[in-house]
Amino acid sequence: EIVMTQSPATLSVSPGETATLSCRASQSVSSDLAWYQQRPGQAPRLLIYGAFTRAPGIPARFSGSGSWTEFTLTITSLQSEDFAVYYCQQYHNFWTFGQGTKVEIK
Amino acid sequence: EVQLVESGGAVVQPGGSLRLSCAASGFTFNDYAMHWVRQAPGKGLEWVSLISWDGGSIYFGDSVRGRFTISRDNSKNSLYLQMNSLREEDTAFYYCGRETLEAAGSIDYWGQGTLVTVSS
Numbered sequence: 453e454i455v456m457t458q459s460p461a462t463l464s465v466s467p468g469e470t471a472t473l474s475c476r477a478s479q480s481v482s483s484d485l486a487w488y489q490q491r492p493g494q495a496p497r498l499l500i501y502g503a504f505t506r507a508p509g510i511p512a513r514f515s516g517s518g519s520w521t522e523f524t525l526t527i528t529s530l531q532s533e534d535f536a537v538y539y540c541q542q543y544h545n546f547w548t549f550g551q552g553t554k555v556e557i558k
Numbered sequence: 559e560v561q562l563v564e565s566g567g568a569v570v571q572p573g574g575s576l577r578l579s580c581a582a583s584g585f586t587f588n589d590y591a592m593h594w595v596r597q598a599p600g601k602g603l604e605w606v607s608l609i610s611w612d613g614g615s616i617y618f619g620d621s622v623r624g625r626f627t628i629s630r631d632n633s634k635n636s637l638y639l640q641m642n643s644l645r646e647e648d649t650a651f652y653y654c655g656r657e658t659l660e661a662a663g664s665i666d667y668w669g670q671g672t673l674v675t676v677s678s
Contacts, residue, residue: 453620484661484663486661486663486664486665488603488665490603494670495653495668495669495670495671496595496603496653496665496668497668498658498664498665498666498667501658501660501661501664501666502660502661502664505660505661507658507666539602539603541603541605541663541664541665543661543662543663543664544663546605546617546619547593547605547608547663548605549595549602549603549604549605550602551602552602552603
């Protein structure tokens with residue numbers, strides 16, 4: 453099983469600043485990597501697939517990068533609605549999620 | 559508008575069984591593979607199962623393999639998860655999700671979830 457490890461567990465950021473979230477795979481997943489946002493009490497929402505392709509309707513302030521085992525989600529100019537938990541997911545070899553990074557207001 | 563609505567969640571005793579349903583609308587259901595993903599209260603996401611568009615390919619996560627089955631009825635635009643031999647650690651919100659056509663494996667639409675509680 454491919455293990456996905458996200459860091460940090462919690463990220464404290466001020467509104468308007470940039471958040472950088474990391475996701476590491478225990479073995480290569482090529483670019484078969486997605487990012488999801490989950491707000492409290494809501495279902496997850498797809499942000500990024502293919503490591504860097506934004507899903508329809510996702511603002512340009514969300515960007516994904518990386519390949520093989522190291523991936524990054526960058527959120528610029530953080531808005532109030534961006535404070536949430538973010539998960540990475542690999543789909544290269546079956547499907548596994550990271551444990552999540554909570555982005556909280558500093 | 560794409561909609562996925564789960565139902566069937568309940569409180570069940572350990573060792574019991576439960577069948578979850580997911581009603582799909584707003585898209586051509588039989589074009590898409592479908593997933594079940596669960597989330598224990600206050601915890602992260604755990605992938606549970608996938609069924610291909612025609613039911614010809616089915617996969618399960620290690621923690622549920624042999625106890626859960628997945629099926630679909632394309633004539634009814636419905637997805638199912640039959641859960642047997644339930645354990646307390648199966649307690650979670652269960653989400654159905656539609657697999658993204660552009661990137662097979664990611665999930666572009668999710669239902670709101672249905673809560674399964676396994677407790678004596």
